[in-house]
Amino acid sequence: MSKTESKVKLESCPVCQSKIDDSSPENLGKVRGNTERFKNTEFNIWKCPNCRTLLAIDPVDFDDIYSDYPLNERKLDAFAKGTFSNLLARLKKVGVKKTDYILDYGSGRGLFVEYLKQKGYMNSFSYDPYCLGFKELPISQGGFDVVINNDVLEHCEDIHKVINHNFELLKEGGVLYIGTPESDPVNIKNLEPEIMRLHQPFHRIILTEKSLHEVVLNYNVSLVASYKRSYHDTLRPFSNYRFLDELNKALGHNLDLAMDESITTRTFLLNPQLWFFAIFGYFFPSAYEPAVIVRKSISKPT
Numbered sequence: 050m051s052k053t054e055s056k057v058k059l060e061s062c063p064v065c066q067s068k069i070d071d072s073s074p075e076n077l078g079k080v081r082g083n084t085e086r087f088k089n090t091e092f093n094i095w096k097c098p099n100c101r102t103l104l105a106i107d108p109v110d111f112d113d114i115y116s117d118y119p120l121n122e123r124k125l126d127a128f129a130k131g132t133f134s135n136l137l138a139r140l141k142k143v144g145v146k147k148t149d150y151i152l153d154y155g156s157g158r159g160l161f162v163e164y165l166k167q168k169g170y171m172n173s174f175s176y177d178p179y180c181l182g183f184k185e186l187p188i189s190q191g192g193f194d195v196v197i198n199n200d201v202l203e204h205c206e207d208i209h210k211v212i213n214h215n216f217e218l219l220k221e222g223g224v225l226y227i228g229t230p231e232s233d234p235v236n237i238k239n240l241e242p243e244i245m246r247l248h249q250p251f252h253r254i255i256l257t258e259k260s261l262h263e264v265v266l267n268y269n270v271s272l273v274a275s276y277k278r279s280y281h282d283t284l285r286p287f288s289n290y291r292f293l294d295e296l297n298k299a300l301g302h303n304l305d306l307a308m309d310e311s312i313t314t315r316t317f318l319l320n321p322q323l324w325f326f327a328i329f330g331y332f333f334p335s336a337y338e339p340a341v342i343v344r345k346s347i348s349k350p351t
């Protein structure tokens with residue numbers, strides 16, 4: 050993802066190569082952004098009629114849009130810990146160990162690695178080309194045991210290039226985790242309920258669960274685990290996707306406000322329906338975030 054590349058207008062669907070026809074209105078929709086800066090700007094979304102991938106088709110300057118990205122203000126609070134414990138449980142289930150070399154690729158300010166270190170995973174590293182202080186790619190001699198690409202693919206213009214890079218960084222036999230929002234069942238003609246999932250202009254591509262599997266399994270890997278539900282979805286109070294979605298809706302879908310603890314606390318206290326979703330939101334998901342865990346195959350000696 051270079052700066053120049055991000056400004057190129059997409060010609061075709063990166064998943065199925067169908068040509069993007071922005072003159073046919075049935076596949077086009079508009080949605081506003083969900084940050085203070087972009088809340089009054091409308092962005093064009095195209096839904097691939099063939100594979101149902103959603104694409105943000107207005108070119109953007111990545112360095113510019115990430116220069117004041119509100120989600121980089123997130124803290125390792127009780128809510129974050131609740132969802133991270135779910136993510137770590139998924140990794141432990143496939144055998145990830147405390148001694149493993151772990152790379153969080155597209156880490157933002159490194160919150161998950163901070164959490165991993167608190168849990169004793171001391172060889173954990175963060176990398177994010179658009180986050181100050183994390184732009185330098187960590188090196189692990191012989192490759193990483195684990196690469197995590199969580200909530201990242203949807204931010205990328207060229208998903209194949211990013212997945213290739215993930216596999217280059219991974220050692221043979223190592224595991225790659227990829228989790229990303231799902232494009233189904235978004236109705237392109239009614240995008241208002243999807244503002245959080247579409248997260249404009251930051252989300253560039255949203256796959257279906259099926260496409261995620263197809264894209265990743267195209268590499269020389271074996272599938273170790275797969276999930277349909279978001280790692281945000283736990284039974285712990287407050288740690289579920291629906292609650293986040295409803296809270297953001299109550300805040301007018303402005304993530305800058307969502308980063309302010311006094312505003313979110315007041316909004317929560319004034320909206321009794323949020324209390325319901327804080328406790329029971331797991332059972333009423335408003336969107337899914339599929340994930341796959343794959344193991345890089347060991348090449349046969351020649």
Ligand SMILES: [Zn+2]
Nearest residue numbers: 062065097100
């Ligand atoms: Zn397509």
